[in-house]
Amino acid sequence: DWDIQYHQRGVSLMGNTYWFSQEKPPPLVPGEVGGDISDIPDFLLCFDFTTERFGPRLPLPFHAFYGDTVTLSSVRDKHLAVLFQQCGAYTVKIWISSKIEPNAVSWNKLFLAVDMKPLTGFQFLVTGGSFFVDEKKKVAAILDKDRGKRRPTRNIAYI
Helix, strand or coil, X not given: CEECCCCCCCEEECCEEXXXXXXXXXXXXXXXXXXXXXXXXXXXXXXECCCCEEXXXXXXXXXXXXXXXXXXXXXXXXXXXXXXXXXXXXEEEEEEEEEEECCEEEEEEEEEEEECXXXXXXXXXXXXXXXXXXXXXXXXXXXXXXXXXXXXXXXXXXX
């Protein structure tokens, strides 16, 4: 009843793996026009290697729609960070978990919100990039593909 898109990378944290997931859209009914896939429920999904099972759906600190950018990263091997950029918007937001377990997650206040338009002039690639956070230095590094050419060929870091 859930789906992990092919470009979503899992994050290993404390012996478990977490993914950004979405509910599977309802099947198409023959003869009807395609359903609305823009507002599908989203959540974190954890595979617990101790029990060899997926845990329950875990809440995110936002709701992502089709086309939004969502990427996960680990912080000091104890916390999960999630980057979110709404489709068509330039503001990147990052949250860091205050607690993360296979069956529960809680989120700190927003760690970072920055307008990327002056730096990039565009939204990050939905399928690209990753990011790293240093809580103590209050800095984030976001990796994405170069957009200067028709085909992205170089990685670029924004700090």
